[in-house]
Amino acid sequence: MLPLPETIIALLVPFAPMFTKPVWSHVQVLLIGAMLGRGPRTVASVLRVMGLCHERRFEKYHRVLNRARWSGLQGAKILLGLLIVLLPAQWPLLVAVDETIERRSGAKIKAKGCYRDAVRSTQKGVVKCYGLKWISMMLLVPLPWSRRVWALPFLTVLAPSKRANEKAGRRHKTVIDWTQQMMKWVSRQVRRPWVLIGDGGYACIRLALSCQRSRMPVTLISRLRLDAQLYAFAQTPPPGRRGKKPSKGHRLRALSQCLGEVRAYGDDLSVNWYGGQRKRVRTLSGTCLWHTNGFAPVAIRWVLVMDLAKPDRAEAFFSTDLALAPKQMIEWFVLRWNAETTFEEARRHLGIETQRQWSDLAIARTTPALLGVFSIVCWLAYHLSQGAGIRLQRSAWYVKSEATFADVLALVRRTIWAEKYFSKSDRDASEGSFVVIPRRDWESLVDRLAEAA
Secondary structure, eight states: OOOOOHHHHHHTGGGGGGSOHHHHHHHHHHHHHHHHOOSOOOHHHHHHHTTOTTOTTTHHHHHHHHTOOOOHHHHHHHHHHHHHTTSOTTOOOEEEEEEEEEEOOSTTOTTOEEEEOTTTOOSSOOOEEEEEEEEEEEEEEEOTTOSSEEEEEEEEEEOOOHHHHHHHTOOOOOHHHHHHHHHHHHHHHHOSOEEEEOOGGGOOHHHHHHHHTSSSOEEEEEEOOTTOOEEOOOOOOOTTOOSOOOSOOSBOOOGGGOHHHHHHHOEEEEEEOGGGOEEEEEEEEEEEEEOOTTSOOEEEEEEEEEETTOTTOOEEEEESOTTOOHHHHHHHHHGGGHHHHHHHHHHHHHOTTOOOOOSHHHHHHHHHHHHHHHHHHHHHHHHHTTTSOOOOOOBTTBOOSSOOHHHHHHHHHHHHHHHHHSOHHHHHHOOTTOOOOOHHHHHHHHHHHHHHO
């Protein structure tokens, strides 16, 4: 078996209380193997990269996912606490929420549903696929090796399809239902004001009201439909007037009818935009009540954003914090796109969608664990690099200006392999510029290189 690297294991100690001592020893093997592995992230492939292909009791590693007793919420709490420490002193607590589809099919995948494939769909046609829907909350963290802000997942839950819930006799929860539950859980953990950022799918009055009524102040930032029902604030009734007090004032014009005002009276701003670019936009902002039948009105600040290069189109955003500046609202919303980068890099480098578990419990644990490994790798790299930069993997045909997740993962892998094949005793035994390693380790290293090739 590949010896476990002491440097990495020492940094992973905060997660040890989640498990019993025997299970923790197996979890360490699975974690290190998931970081070192290439290709599919099955338990079998992890055992191979860890040199356990001849382990006769291989089922004990499968039981970590499909049978062992441990709480994913406890792991999310520990991981969130570790990631918050990485935030600079003046950086706000920003959390992006987004969902992704893990393409899976088969009769034994009970929670699957048929969803729109956001990756392969275009404006001309919608592509649907069978798979599992995951909702993930990610902490937006500026890291020293990159100019962009990284989205680090800490809490991911499975949202079974409506058909799967009906077949199982369970009450169906929508994405908004799950998000409300996750938002309340995060508020209980952080106990400080924070900001929740989501795309247009999270522009829901029910979610906005939940954020406003939370124990800790939660600011919701999302897109706003141009035809949203907006109302003026209710006026104070005259003294002595009987009856129910009005909850809202008169109906305001739809934002789609305010494009002329944006062109004529809007404020020109230079904001941080997608791709790390600066963009000149013209904005118009205001405060009002947003109302939908069946719910109490919610007070919001809206901002209408027009690209000066495309004056016939505009986008609208809103915030439940009425004092939030329009520029800050736009720049925080743009940071949400880093969640898409996290999903893409987790698929490419950590093998999401390559798992093959059939157990319901293993399915519910594996994908959140792999997304958690993404954050753990970044957290390990931060401590291994001591908060400095990371060496980039450059080539003649691909020039990098800043580190990507591939470079971060390479740093962690390099540390693990160095402790395995070039330990302190081996370095002491080396002569000149040569390193002496045992033949058994040499054969193991060659095997790993052959598998990688």
